[in-house]
Amino acid sequence: MGMKVMKFGGTSVGSPDRMKNVVSLITASGEPTFIVLSAMSGTTNSLVEVADYLYKKNPEGANEVINNLEKKYAKHVDELLSTATYRDKTRSFLTEEFNYLRSFTKDLFTSFEEKTIVAQGEVISTNMLVNYLQEIGVKAVLLNALDFMRTDKNNEPDMAFIRENLTRLMDENQGYQIYITQGFICKNAYGETDNLLRGGSDYTASLVGAALPADEIQIWTDIDGMHNNDPRVVDKTEAVRQLNFEEAAELAYFGAKILHPTCVQPAKYAGIPVRLKNTMDPDAEGTIINNDVLHGKIKAIAAKEKITAIKIKSSRMLLATGFLRKVFEIFESYQTPIDMIVTSEVGVSMSIDNDSHLNEIVDELKKYGTVTVDTDMCIVCVVGDLDWNNVGFETLVTDAMKNIPVRMISYGGSNYNISFLIKEEDKQRALQSLSDTLFKA
Secondary structure: OOOEEEEEOOOOOOOHHHHHHHHHHHHOOOOOEEEEEOOOOOHHHHHHHHHHHHHOOOHHHHHHHHHHHHHHHHHHHHHHOOOHHHHHHHHHHHHHHHHHHHHOOOOOOOHHHHHHHHOHHHHHHHHHHHHHHHHOOOOEEEOOHHHOOEEOOOOOEOHHHHHHHHHHHHHHOOOOOEEEEEOOEEEOOOOOEEEOOOOHHHHHHHHHHHHOOOOEEEEEEOOOOOEOOOOOOOOOOOEOOEEEHHHHHHHHHOOOOOOOHHHHHHHHHHOOOEEEEEOOOOOOOOEEEEOOOOOOOEEEEEEEEEEEEEEEEOOOOOOOOOHHHHHHHHHHHOOOOOOEEEEOOOEEEEEEOOOOOHHHHHHHHOOOOEEEEEEEEEEEEEEEOOOOOOOOHHHHHHHHOOOOOEEEEEEOOOOOEEEEEEEHHHHHHHHHHHHHHHOOO
8 A cells, every 4th residue: 555645735734723634634544644744824925035134134124024933933832732842842943943044144145045044934834743743642753855855957856866865764764654744845956955946845745756656646725626717707616526637737837826837747757646635625525637538528727817929920031941940049048938829821929928028039020020019918728638539629619719809729739728819808708708618517
């Protein structure tokens, strides 16, 4: 029997009560379980603020934030722990932690120190939780993420290192019911404290799950799985029960906030299912992401805002070879990825979501043709089994969009996605119309 990995985000461990709630979830099965924990919600923001004051050479401001955070944690200890032994143990740990944070207000401050400061939120939450578990008699052990979670020189996870060192730590700590580690934080290739930027703690859980290997990776948040549309703007959305890894990545990329597109990759390659669960409603089924494909089924709709569309028209250049390469090289030189692209005889249209180099890109594109730019656009994507052999799907989808002005359509680049570029102001109407047409009861 393999092990489950359970990851809990900041709101799930946001207060001592929530922490106790998490403990009842992780101990319910009595099976050995591996827990990945985020910092308590709000803590990382405070630590970023501390770093900000130190960059601005204002140690007084930094100390004030540290003192307020220390007071907050002193209250947390009293609420979480009930015996003098464990309260004292946790208090002395916190005193050391906050003195350590204060030590940064005296030294030269660089981005290396900032990463160390920001990592302390997870260090604190995992220590508090393991102390509480031990206090109530659960056999629990804390494994320091910095002992096995490492990135290589390209800032990508060093899978061989992670597997080897996590396996060693598990061998050295056999027989525990609960294993806990910090999400988000790691060491880089040079042995400095760093973090897994994209997807943070979810990425940690996926990497741990792949390295163990686990039977299942559970990501616990405060929403009931991945919804079939944006519940903030659309009526009557529902949780999607099952997604293929590709579908989940498309949805995550196009705006479903619950997951970061890169963070499930290790699980996908290891073939380990990822389940999205709701801490506030643990009995809800949530969403399972695996390699299964439900043929002929449209699963969900997502939208990505703040998109800029760029069109370049050229009567003389387009038929010449090398035109597209020149266009792509301009985007590449400004490190600006392209989301959607549509080409025709006389022009090429592209959309980008990072407009920090828009003016320079447009200036360079003008060498090759007439350039027009549309801002405040939005990509709406429909995700599911959209293989071109599934006759009639694209008609159904375009029919739902018949009253919405569409600037670009992309279909066929992936078997799991049809995308439309529309004005941001039409987003709510488009999402509602798609839901009404595609998910009619």
